[in-house]
Amino acid sequence: MTFTLYPDTRLMLARDSLAGLSVGDALGSQFFVPGRAPGDLAAGLLPPPPWQWTDDTEMACSVLTALAQAGTIDRDTLAVDFAQRCEPYRGYGPGAVRILRLIRTGTPWPVAAASAFDGQGSCGNGAAMRVAPLGAWFADSTHRAAAQARASAEVTHAHPEGIAGAVAVAVAASLAARARLDGDRPAPARLLAAVAAALDPATEVHQGVRRAVGLLGRPLAEVVAALGNGARVTAQDTVAFTLWVAATHLADYPSAVRACVEAGGDVDTTAAIVGGVVAGYTSVGTPGGVPNDWLAAREPLPDWVD
Incomplete structure (x- = not known):
């Protein structure tokens, strides 16, 4: 199906994806608190609000704001936005903090990104965790979603695996949002093959x-034994697992997030990635979508989000 995607529709899809990402991130982060068990969520026991979001959401907000303002990713601008908005207490890894500090103090982002891990660049899951709203924004073109995801990743991740993780999630989110618009939900195998x-x-x-x-x-x-669950905090250990969950539970946001919690590992990030992809398909407050009470429990997003 060929269609014209108007700016308001792009923004709606991306905002829904951000809602799913941020709720998954915030809820997932609650299971790092001692005394909370994955079985609590399966039994319908939610952590007490507010659920604080992490760096996953903070960086995703910058990605969406960049798209809302310019319609495309400008790497120079995005790098500065990431650096200036970074609040280390949100859970940024040491490598990300170092890269963003370098950018904030005037180092060009290509130099800062390439300096990570003794010049190898980061293959972490950070570029993948923030990119689902971008994929939803480009629901009309997986090619553009992939190209823009690459641009959004390169400002912090110079390693091919870190970039590939972002491209994979963006393409999955693009396909999920497109399926919502044209009513043709892809079979899990077809979705993964396209990615x-x-x-x-x-x-x-x-x-x-x-x-x-x-x-x-x-x-x-x-699946966790074969693909990982983000415990190593790399794209290789995170992205395939999250896309398996998203493809399996594309029409059921709560089940998708529960699967991430049950799997353990880097739960806030896996739930953020999965939540961003799935919410692009299900929306918010709909059967199978992001539950309204979950969204209400999530800490409000930053005031600067466009």
């Missing part, structure tokens, strides 16, 4: 997404 086709075959992220296809329908514990 894999957009990735560099030499990357581990590509290989992981391909493995995820063969794990559809398998128990969650088996």
Whole structure:
């Protein structure tokens, strides 16, 4: 189906994706608090509000604001926005804090990003965790979603795996939002195959997404054993798992987030990625969508979000 995507529609899709990302992030972060068990959520026991969001949401807000203001990603502007808005207490990793400090003090972002990990660049899951709203924004073109995701990733992640993680999530979010518009929900295998086709075959992220296809329908514990759960905080250990969850639970946001909590690992980030993709399809407050009470429990987003 070919369609024209008007600016208001792009913004609606991206905002819904941001809502799903931020609620998943904030709820997932509650399970790092001692005394809270994954089984609580499965039993319908929600943590007491407010649920504080982390760096995942803060950076996603900058991505969406950049798109709302310019319609495209300007890497120079986004790098400065990330650096100036960084609140380290939100859970930024040491590598991200160092890169953003360098940018804030005048180091060009290509130099700062390339300096990470002894010049290898970061292959962390940070570029993937913030990019789902961008994918939803480009629901009319997975090609543009991939290109813009790459641009958004490069300001902090110079490693091919970190960039591939962002591209994979953006393409998945683009396909999910497009499915919402045209009413053609992709089968899980078709969604994952389309994501894999957009990735560099030499990357581990590509290989992981391909493995995820063969794990559809398998128990969650088996999937985690094969793909990871973000515990290593790398794109390789995070993205394939999150896309397996999103493809499996594309029409059921609460089930998707519960799967991330049950899997353990980097729960706030996996729930943020999955939540951003799934909410682009389900919306907010609809059957299977982001529950209104979950959204109300989430800490309000920053005042500067456009």
